Amino acid sequence: MFAHYLDLAWRSLKATPLATSLMALAIAIGIGVTMVSLSVYHMMSADPIPSKSSKLYAVQLQVMDEGQTYHSADDIPFQLTFLDAKNLYQTLNIDKKVVMFKSGFAVHVNNPEVSPMLQTTRLITREFFAMFELNFLYGGVWSQSQADNAAPVTVIDETIAQKLFGRSDVVGESIYLAQRRYQVVGVTKEWQPNVKMYDLNNGAFADAERIFIPFSHAAAYEIDTWGNTNGWKREEINNFTDKMNSEMLWTQFWVELENDKEQQALATQLDNYIQTQQDLGRFNRKTREFSLRNVTEWLEYNNVVSEDNKVMIGLSFMFLAVCLANIIGLLLAKFLKRAPDVGVRRALGASKTQVFYQHLVEVALLGFMGGVIGIVFAQLGLWGIRKTSHVYESLATMDVSMLLAAPSIAIVTCILAGLYPAWIVCKTSPATYLKVQ
Amino acid sequence: MLVMNNIGKVYQTDMVQTHALRDFNLQVNEGEFIAVTGPSGSGKTTFLNIAGMLEGYSSGQYMLDGIDVGKLNDNQRADLRNQKIGFIFQGFNLIPDLNLYENVEVPLRYRGVKAAERKRRIENCLEQVGLAGRAKHLPQQLSGGQQQRVAIARALAGEPRFLLADEPTGNLDSLMARQVMELLEQINRDGATIVMVTHDPELARRTPRNIQIVDGQVADFTLYQGKGAASQALKSQVGA
Numbered sequence A: 001m002f003a004h005y006l007d008l009a010w011r012s013l014k015a016t017p018l019a020t021s022l023m024a025l026a027i028a029i030g031i032g033v034t035m036v037s038l039s040v041y042h043m044m045s046a047d048p049i050p051s052k053s054s055k056l057y058a059v060q061l062q063v064m065d066e067g068q069t070y071h072s073a074d075d076i077p078f079q080l081t082f083l084d085a086k087n088l089y090q091t092l093n094i095d096k097k098v099v100m101f102k103s104g105f106a107v108h109v110n111n112p113e114v115s116p117m118l119q120t121t122r123l124i125t126r127e128f129f130a131m132f133e134l135n136f137l138y139g140g141v142w143s144q145s146q147a148d149n150a151a152p153v154t155v156i157d158e159t160i161a162q163k164l165f166g167r168s169d170v171v172g173e174s175i176y177l178a179q180r181r182y183q184v185v186g187v188t189k190e191w192q193p194n195v196k197m198y199d200l201n202n203g204a205f206a207d208a209e210r211i212f213i214p215f216s217h218a219a220a221y222e223i224d225t226w227g228n229t230n231g232w233k234r235e236e237i238n239n240f241t242d243k244m245n246s247e248m249l250w251t252q253f254w255v256e257l258e259n260d261k262e263q264q265a266l267a268t269q270l271d272n273y274i275q276t277q278q279d280l281g282r283f284n285r286k287t288r289e290f291s292l293r294n295v296t297e298w299l300e301y302n303n304v305v306s307e308d309n310k311v312m313i314g315l316s317f318m319f320l321a322v323c324l325a326n327i328i329g330l331l332l333a334k335f336l337k338r339a340p341d342v343g344v345r346r347a348l349g350a351s352k353t354q355v356f357y358q359h360l361v362e363v364a365l366l367g368f369m370g371g372v373i374g375i376v377f378a379q380l381g382l383w384g385i386r387k388t389s390h391v392y393e394s395l396a397t398m399d400v401s402m403l404l405a406a407p408s409i410a411i412v413t414c415i416l417a418g419l420y421p422a423w424i425v426c427k428t429s430p431a432t433y434l435k436v437q
Numbered sequence B: 001m002l003v004m005n006n007i008g009k010v011y012q013t014d015m016v017q018t019h020a021l022r023d024f025n026l027q028v029n030e031g032e033f034i035a036v037t038g039p040s041g042s043g044k045t046t047f048l049n050i051a052g053m054l055e056g057y058s059s060g061q062y063m064l065d066g067i068d069v070g071k072l073n074d075n076q077r078a079d080l081r082n083q084k085i086g087f088i089f090q091g092f093n094l095i096p097d098l099n100l101y102e103n104v105e106v107p108l109r110y111r112g113v114k115a116a117e118r119k120r121r122i123e124n125c126l127e128q129v130g131l132a133g134r135a136k137h138l139p140q141q142l143s144g145g146q147q148q149r150v151a152i153a154r155a156l157a158g159e160p161r162f163l164l165a166d167e168p169t170g171n172l173d174s175l176m177a178r179q180v181m182e183l184l185e186q187i188n189r190d191g192a193t194i195v196m197v198t199h200d201p202e203l204a205r206r207t208p209r210n211i212q213i214v215d216g217q218v219a220d221f222t223l224y225q226g227k228g229a230a231s232q233a234l235k236s237q238v239g240a
Ligand SMILES: Nc1ncnc2c1ncn2[C@@H]1O[C@H](COP(=O)(O)OP(=O)(O)OP(=O)(O)O)[C@@H](O)[C@H]1O
Pocket: A432, A435, B011, B012, B013, B018, B019, B020, B038, B039, B040, B041, B042, B043, B044, B045, B046, B047, B090
């Protein structure tokens, strides 16, 4: 019977092409707008690393003096000082920990045909790749002794390799970061999490870095950050060494913990660390505060998906509702015009349910059409958003689930809109239309 | 199979109350073929609609096959109608968007008849009313008489046990009317019970039982033989 209803629905829609296209268009516009905001929201709020989002923890320390406030929910700074990051990395008794910050260089190779390019670079410790699940295509991470000796080694991703060498198997090749020559020891697969969870402070949706060098280079070659540095106290900084020893905040520290026990153990160590620092005259708050937040909590805590995004979704659904309110009237008129036929069908054995069902199939088909056109509108809208800002490049896209959601939402909302007209038409007494000659 | 006791039907429109049927009593037995006559506006169509459960009634009791129709809900009535009742409407009431074949198919679909069986029955019925060659035509491409015949084919295709026909020959010439009448007599012989409203006295004479509805009430003439008696009874009933 469904196929039959579909056939009837198709004919009915075809019979009134103008009304049908108007209604489909109204739905399509509503769906288009809704899908644009939903897609952006969906990409923003998607788990960037599902297999580990409950295992990777950002470490925060309350380094500021009593009375100092910070623009985080619990007043603890988002970043760490270079000093604390270095200390924690050296002293914490835990395997999977990484300290890092963002920097950048003019990158070039010994080939005049390849023009130099400015590239962000991340200074990291070796654990980064395994912890954040980057995959190596060729080679691997540098050795611990290379890191300790600040050997000029680097890991780049395949796209940089392609740009510089026109191929990706470039282990052993040299690249120049500023004036320093680096040897490529590993090439990773391109990696771009939808949210740059490991460094939200420098653009939650910014591009991930594609060049990685050892964290030890910071001190060895005085490599400064390209990210935000947050100061909270008056300090005299005359050179990079001053900055490295200062209370300025510019590094990120992550750990990977398997279970609550490991978390407890780490908490104790962090507490002890603060205590030892207190003995040295730092961390002079009354209470020792620190925080461990896993990726999910971290994104929430950093308001990656802001209230504005949620309001946008609400507004777009309201807009969809307005579009649907318009089609309710059109549907009602259309269905009532057909009431005599419904009377005949009822007289010939159709139940109210069957008549109701027939009309719902028709609105569902209409919704499907509107939904499909709506996808086209949404793609246009997303394309427009991508054009406005580089930041939205990877966010303003529709993945498969959103592509499937569009017609589903359209169908469901259309059925909602069609309920009343369908009920009206199936409720009318069949005899009313049969008497007139 | 049909028993109506003191059925009343009141239409309330604005200020006017119309008693379309009042104290309407009738019994129709299985296998009967009844012609219903009566002046225009006397309540014939109203009676058929109530008999076919397309309309409710204001008072009285209606039993169909021993079932009290008043106690059924809408879906149960639809079921019963679907299984037992066929209609030929006064105004053909074909569905304009469907071609002849599909129009005839409508009751069969709701009855859940399989596609192959539907095809067999539809072709057979269109054949019987002489429209086999026009299965793909739309109703508006046909004359009134042809449309009437499609409506008849549609009623026949459902092979109803109880056929309610409202002037099935109203738009047909006398030859065609006789053919339709023969068709109805045929299915009556095959077991269908038929109630047919007609203005044609010749057709009415062919049926074993005639009833006349006057002013929403029944005058059953099977008891009287011959026209004289009938008209006398009518006169006494209307108080002339
Ligand atoms: N839906 C309605 N609302 C109000 N009055 C109605 C309605 N249907 C019928 N009537 C009235 O009820 C009475 C009986 O109507 P009905 O259609 O049964 O007559 P009929 O015998 O079939 O007439 P005809 O031979 O002209 O078809 C008429 O007076 C008519 O005006």
